[in-house]
Amino acid sequence: MQHGQAFSRNPQGFSPPSLAAAGSFSGMLAAQLQNPLSAPIPASGSAGSISAAVAQAIPASTSPTTQRIPPAASASARTRTVSIPGASTEPRYLTPFDQGDIRILLLENVDKGAVAVLKEQGYQVDFHTAAWSEDELIDKIGDYHVIGIRSKTKLTANVFRKAHKLLVVGCFCIGTNQVDLVAAANKGVAVFNSPFANSRSVAELVIAEMIGLSRQLTDRARELRDGEWNKVSKGCYEVRGKTLGIVGYGHIGSQLSVLAESMGIHVLYYDVLPLMPLGMARQCNTLEELLGSSDFVSLHVPELPETKNMIGKAQFDAMKKGAYLINNARGTVVDLAALADALESGHLAGAAVDVFPREPAKNGVGAFSEQLGPFIERLRKTPNTILTPHIGGSTEEAQRMIGQEVAVALTRYINYGSSTGAVNFPEVNLRPITSSDQSTIRICYVHANQPGSLRAVNEILSAFNVDKQHTDSFKDIAYLLADISGVNEHQIKEIYENIAGTKANVLTRLLS
Structure with a gap:
């Protein structure tokens, strides 16, 4: 059986009122949604299958079809299977009516393993090693169904328009602060990331930085390169028996906790949530308690309004004299001018900084300059200071795992509609359609979370057999998946046009 996919987007999307706070979902409900333009329907010709009927909803493709190869972590891996006596339980893979029509843009040298996973689906993949500017994206983004980026490419509201x-x-x-998540949601675009795959790499870097700082390794290495032999022990220490304070006890912070304890390091942590400690770690009641008790302070918090400059002059003053600061979290978390003051005064014995408020768009000599901030030149000159170009997750292992995880998430969403793991979207999933369900289609309906929206779609579906249905909302966006069985080609057209024409519609897709 051929497979099919059609989709229709509300051309207006959401238009949050001007009084809504920037970066917030607030105000979306006040937006008046207009009926979308229906996708073109061929005037003549009849489909001989469910898939052909779906294909009628959009212009037919002349691209050669490709045999679909399920990814290593297929949609069925995390959903329960059907157990109806006599029925086939083998999942029927739902794919676009022609995989070659799905165009994917991958930027910033995404891992080649991800490229392979996506090409195995038959998608057209355009691969680039560099980040693209906003102007480049605006010029070319209209040709693509999927875009994959790392941290340098900025997906703004202008791009999504x-x-x-x-x-x-x-x-x-890990981070998604380079994407306007509200603008993406307004267009019905799901955003996926890889929040955990590089945790080990970052945790290991922190351990290396702790040892490097306590032994003044970068200063000794620089001196020797300059021809100076400076064998000293003053101010150099073992990390065993010292106290590490971890700010943010999530996946990276907790893994760092385990690694540090294995080296004889005492661990304190502070988090806004009460969290169960691993090993002998102890949670502090306040950030100030942690700062005043730690020899090393390592930051592992997200970029939020609440975390901007959370470590400034007052916090440096609260730290022990001779302590060390390590930031592998986000560049906005630390006031770097205040850090330079603390290092120049000798209050801190050293620091390691891997992230900065502004970072170069590409590699190159001269890219890391005072144009990124007046503190750059000061930090270059402070003693026992490790500066690295955002390499916390830059290991072969981490990039390989990130590539696999995100590529599979993209495939699951494109082919099955599963939004599990999306950061700006309701997380909705359905168990697979089995190979015996040849007359079943899947509806993927992104809509405004407003009164009457579900009633409207359920009235459309009331005349059909709904095998399964799951819906959820995330603030002002809602997402519904529904499997409809026993429909013929004329009914498919009717279902598609009616759902895509609902007032709350943002994006409607049909899969078969």
């Missing part, structure tokens, strides 16, 4: 075909964004990294 031109992304007429875009279905999903893959961030091949």
Whole structure:
């Protein structure tokens, strides 16, 4: 059986009122949604299957079809299977009516393993090693259904306004602050990331930095390169028996906790949530308690308004004299001018900084300059200071795992509609359609979370057999998946047009 996919997007999307706070979902409900333009329907010709009927909803493709190879972590891996006596339980893979029509743009040298996973699906993949500017994206994003980026490419509201075909964004990294998540949601575009795959790499870097700082390794290495032999022990220490204070006890912080304890380091941690400690770690009641008790302070918090400059002059003053600061979290978390003051005064014995408020768009000599901030030159000159170019997750192992995780998430969303793991979207999933369900289609309906929206779609579906249905909302965006069985080609057209024409519609897709 051929497979099919059709989708229709509300051309207006959401238009949050001007009084809504920037970066917030607030105000979306006040937006008046207009009926979308229906996808073109061929005037003649009849389909001989469910898939052909779905294909009628959009212009037929002349691209050669490709045999679909399920990814290593397929949609069925995390969903329960059907157990109806006599029925086939083998999942029927739902794919676009022609995989070659799905175009994917991968930027910033995404891991080649991810490229392989996506090409195995038959998608057209355009691979680039560099980040793209906003102007480049605006000019070309309209040709793509999927975009994959790392941390340097900025997906702004202006970019999303031109992304007429875009279905999903893959961030091949932990952070998503480079993406306007509200603008993406307004267009019905799901955003996925890889929040955990590089945890070990970052944790190991922190351990290396702790040892490097306590032994003044970078200063000794620089001196020797300059021809100076300076064998000293003053101010150099073992890390065994010292106290590490971890700010943010999530996946990286907790893994760092275990590694540090294995080396004889005492661990304190502070988090806004009460969290169960691992090993002998102890949670502090306040940040100030942790700062005043730690020899090393390592930051592992997200970029939020609440974390901007959370470590400044007052916090440096609260730290022990001779302590060390390590920041592998986000560049906005630390006031770097205040850090330079603390290092120049000798209050801190050293620091390691891997992230900065502004970072170069590309590698190159001269890219790390005072144009990124007046503190750059000061930090270059402070003693026992390790400066690295955002390499916390830059290991072969981490990038390989990130590539696999995000590529599979993209495939699951494109082919099955599963939004599990999306950061700006309701997380909705359905168990697979089995190979015996040849007359079943899947509806993927992104809509405004407003009164009457579910009633409208359920009235449309009331005349059909709904095998399964799951819906959820995330603030002002809602997402519904529904499997409809026993439908013929004429009914498919009717279902598609009616759902895509609902007032709350943001994006409607049909899969078969």
